[in-house]
Amino acid sequence: MRALYDVPAPAKLNLFLHITGQRADGYHLLQSAFMLIDWCDTLHLERRPGGAITREDLGAALPPDDLIVRSARALQQATGCTQGAHIGVHKRIPAQAGMGGGSSDAASTLIALNRLWGLALTRAQLMDIGLALGADVPFFLHGGHGWVEGIGEQIGPLQLPAAHFLVVKPPHGLDTGAIFGDPALKRDSGHATISGFAADPYGFGHNDLQPVAQRLCPQVAEGIGLLSQLSLQGKMTGSGSAVFARVPQADALNKGATLATALKVPADWQVRLCSNLEQHPLVEWVPCDD
Structure with a gap:
C-alpha cells in the first residue's frame, strides 16, 4: 500500500x-x-x-x-x-x-x-x-x-439517536487559553450523570465557557440570536465561536435545502446543516486492543 x-x-x-x-x-x-x-x-x-x-x-x-x-x-x-x-x-x-x-x-x-x-x-x-x-x-x-x-x-x-443540527460559525474565532484563563469562568459545576443526560441528550446541560466567550466574542451571542429567529435553542460548542441547535426531524428532511439559507447572516459567516454519525468513519482501520 x-x-x-x-x-x-x-x-x-x-x-x-x-x-x-x-x-x-x-x-x-x-x-x-x-x-x-x-x-x-x-x-x-x-x-x-x-x-x-x-x-x-x-x-x-x-x-x-x-x-x-x-x-x-x-x-x-x-x-x-x-x-x-x-x-x-x-x-x-x-x-x-x-x-x-x-x-x-x-x-x-x-x-x-x-x-x-x-x-x-x-x-x-x-x-x-x-x-x-x-x-x-x-x-x-x-x-x-x-x-x-x-x-x-x-x-x-x-449512544445517541440520529439527529440533525444547524451549525453557525461567525468569522471571528476564540482562543481557548483566553477563555480558560479568564477569572470569571465558572469552575464549580456539579457532576452530571449519564442517566440524567440520557433522559434528554439534546436539551441537557449548558456550556460553562459560553458566558466568557460571549463577552470576548459578541458574535457568539449574535449567532445564538440568529438561531432563535428560527425558534431553535442555540448553544456554543467547545471553546470556539461556533453555535448550534438541533433541528426537528421534519424540518431537516423537508426543508434541509433552504433551512440554512433562512438565516440572514453576513457573507463571511458559515452556516451548515449537519447530521450526527453512527461511529467514526475510520473505526474499522484500527486494530482491536488485546
Whole structure:
C-alpha cells in the first residue's frame, strides 16, 4: 500500500460542557458529551521513503508545524518508524470554532499512517500518543460518540439517536487559553450523570465557557440570536465561536435545502446543516486492543 486518499476527519459538537474543578497544575476538569458530525476535513496520504514528513494545503493554509505534521512525527518517534509521508489537506472545518478540527486531523493522520506504514498499533496505543498532542485527540481515536471527563482523557462510550443540527460559525474565532484563563469562568459545576443526560441528550446541560466567550466574542451571542429567529435553542460548542441547535426531524428532511439559507447572516459567516454519525468513519482501520 503506497497511498490512502479521501481520508475523512470529522468534526464534533459538545452537547454540554461543564467545568467541575481545576487541578493544581492548572488543567481544568470537565464533563462533556462529544458528538461526531458529518462536517469533515479530508486528508490524502502518500508513503515516502527517507522519513520526511511534508504537507500540502489543498484549501485554507495551515501553520507550518500544525497538529497533522506533529502527529506524524510523534508516531515515528513512538515506533521508530523510518518511513515518511506526504499529506494533502483539504480543510473544511473552521478554525477556532470549538469543533475539534485540528484534533480530528491529528487523529485521522495517526490512524491512516498506522495503516499506511503497517505499524499495527492498537487503539489504546494510538490514544496514548494522541493525548500528548492535545486533550481532544484521544476522543477522535475512540471510535464513536463519547462521555468525556477528567482533562479529556477519560472517555466512555455514548449512544445517541440520529439527529440533525444547524451549525453557525461567525468569522471571528476564540482562543481557548483566553477563555480558560479568564477569572470569571465558572469552575464549580456539579457532576452530571449519564442517566440524567440520557433522559434528554439534546436539551441537557449548558456550556460553562459560553458566558466568557460571549463577552470576548459578541458574535457568539449574535449567532445564538440568529438561531432563535428560527425558534431553535442555540448553544456554543467547545471553546470556539461556533453555535448550534438541533433541528426537528421534519424540518431537516423537508426543508434541509433552504433551512440554512433562512438565516440572514453576513457573507463571511458559515452556516451548515449537519447530521450526527453512527461511529467514526475510520473505526474499522484500527486494530482491536488485546
